[in-house]
Amino acid sequence: MPKVETFSRNEVLQKATEVFHTKGYNGTSMQDLVDATTLNRSSIYNSFGSKLGMFMDVLSYYYTNYKNQIGKKIVQSHNASEMIQAIFDIYVHDILTDNDRKGCLIVNCKSEMVNQEPIIKSFMEQNQEQTLAMLEDIVHNGQMEKIFNQKQTPYQYALYLYTSIQGIRMTGILNTNEKELKNLIQTVLNVLH
Amino acid sequence: MPKVETFSRNEVLQKATEVFHTKGYNGTSMQDLVDATTLNRSSIYNSFGSKLGMFMDVLSYYYTNYKNQIGKKIVQSHNASEMIQAIFDIYVHDILTDNDRKGCLIVNCKSEMVNQEPIIKSFMEQNQEQTLAMLEDIVHNGQMEKIFNQKQTPYQYALYLYTSIQGIRMTGILNTNEKELKNLIQTVLNVLH
DNA sequence: GTAATTTTGAAACGTTCATTTCAATTAAGA
DNA sequence: TCTTAATTGAAATGAACGTTTCAAAATTAC
Numbered sequence: 001m002p003k004v005e006t007f008s009r010n011e012v013l014q015k016a017t018e019v020f021h022t023k024g025y026n027g028t029s030m031q032d033l034v035d036a037t038t039l040n041r042s043s044i045y046n047s048f049g050s051k052l053g054m055f056m057d058v059l060s061y062y063y064t065n066y067k068n069q070i071g072k073k074i075v076q077s078h079n080a081s082e083m084i085q086a087i088f089d090i091y092v093h094d095i096l097t098d099n100d101r102k103g104c105l106i107v108n109c110k111s112e113m114v115n116q117e118p119i120i121k122s123f124m125e126q127n128q129e130q131t132l133a134m135l136e137d138i139v140h141n142g143q144m145e146k147i148f149n150q151k152q153t154p155y156q157y158a159l160y161l162y163t164s165i166q167g168i169r170m171t172g173i174l175n176t177n178e179k180e181l182k183n184l185i186q187t188v189l190n191v192l193h
Numbered sequence: 194m195p196k197v198e199t200f201s202r203n204e205v206l207q208k209a210t211e212v213f214h215t216k217g218y219n220g221t222s223m224q225d226l227v228d229a230t231t232l233n234r235s236s237i238y239n240s241f242g243s244k245l246g247m248f249m250d251v252l253s254y255y256y257t258n259y260k261n262q263i264g265k266k267i268v269q270s271h272n273a274s275e276m277i278q279a280i281f282d283i284y285v286h287d288i289l290t291d292n293d294r295k296g297c298l299i300v301n302c303k304s305e306m307v308n309q310e311p312i313i314k315s316f317m318e319q320n321q322e323q324t325l326a327m328l329e330d331i332v333h334n335g336q337m338e339k340i341f342n343q344k345q346t347p348y349q350y351a352l353y354l355y356t357s358i359q360g361i362r363m364t365g366i367l368n369t370n371e372k373e374l375k376n377l378i379q380t381v382l383n384v385l386h
Numbered sequence: 387g388t389a390a391t392t393t394t395g396a397a398a399c400g401t402t403c404a405t406t407t408c409a410a411t412t413a414a415g416a
Numbered sequence: 417t418c419t420t421a422a423t424t425g426a427a428a429t430g431a432a433c434g435t436t437t438c439a440a441a442a443t444t445a446c
Binding site for chain 1: 393394395396
């Protein structure tokens, strides 16, 4: 029987994520990935197929991490308001700890590649659909519980929240003032009440 | 005395803007720019110094165009509410006519380059400062006229609007449903009333 | 220990990258 | 018309690009 994959796939993906996140897809070279992962060039091609293949895995890895974080916070919450607040808190925390102003990998990738790579466009459509569905569900529950108003449909509020998250991710690249960001989020979320 | 520049600088910048907007900075090659502008390689280096130099001019050109559009709409408006509405209408119009989902050149560049190129970071800081100052001024006037509420300071509302604009620019890459976008904007702007 | 099969390392693939070079061309002022 | 200086075209620069190749090393099952 053959030799088996020796490296930790997650560790490699973590390292690759850091590079892609810092330099963007087009700004990252295969050499950067070889250096960061300490994997051999051939091993990368063996395991990930291509630069784009590796990037897709990185994107999923990054997204899964967010979904897990959000999932945990949601089960800890007692109502829809707390859930939404907890979700936004995750993003603020990431902004405040992102010392090199990288922004969000998914937002960055969306703006860089949606119009260039069909597979990225599909990923982003799925990402949007899933995020909207999650938010819509929370909003709907919040409206049932009379915590949120019913001036808009759950879908429209979900779209508003999704848009706000992306906006905050962009603003957070240059503005990392905690007080201003938290106030900003309160302004965003007050719309629901 | 010497021969003078024969090409129209604005026409060249227009063509270069289209390329950078479509492919991003790192995705654009000098050959792309030579092809698009029909300028010779040497002429580009003569007139713009470098790829980054040309890109900076493109960025200013693109930004100036927006400032002019907004300026015109502002003088046509009768109050703060109309001004803000007109500004957002410009962005919605651009989203709806952006058939290849390029998004906003400035937002794209911010997410791609702020953490890589100091000169881009400076540009974006200036862009943010100017945009916030403009919005703050409008909000302040709106509050004086009792058109807008005073739950937040003009600066905080400006930051909220600036963030919303960036968010809408990101959402608009994949979602080009006019009804949903206009509803979204009403949700955003209702906060002020 | 041997056979089987994958990972690994290092080099090489051909292409494209941003930039430079430089002689030829061009057009304005004297 | 001659001088002057910039524009132009085309080729060349060397480095970096993503990807492939292939023999050597490594690891598992028998």
